Amino acid sequence: MPNRTNLEAETNLEAETDSPIVLPPLHPGEVLREEFMVPLNLTAYAIAKACGVPRTRIERIAREEIGITADTALRLGRYFELDPRVWLNLQTAFDVETARRALGDTVDRITPLVRDAA
Template sequence: MRKRKPTHPGAILRDDVFPTLNITLDKFAKDLVITPQELNDLLAELTPISVILAIRIGALCGNGPNLWLKMQSNFDSWDGY
């Protein structure tokens, strides 16, 4: 059993992925086909990663959608969603 809450995938994007891209938040949002506000909400861990967004993030990062969906599922399961 886990002793710590899983990390929200938005935190991974914010802390690990976005800094390596060397692009603006507006460009990142445009690449993900979402608004800058939607991206800000995701990076602030206020919204979940949807299937379509997982596909887009996975394509942009080159790691596919499953990792992102699994992270979101683990995060949601912790809170009982």
């Protein structure tokens, strides 16, 4: 039988512990930082200058202190040649997951609307 790699062992923790691994929601700032700034050696200043926004906006997004607005998504989309909806979808997914965790089972206790089958 072949040996499992470390990655396989690490990604199979759920099966070994019988409980799901809960990761924090992915903030778009993490994507900006880890997928663009670090590998491309870009500073917040360089991105901000190219996009015409304050340096602090990019810094705060990268530090995951603030979210991505439609304005910023359009600018980052143009700069990185991505559809701006990529940035907005990341932000929406983060917001929904953060709210879901904050609300706990409150949403589950809402009775869905029952419609007449007319």
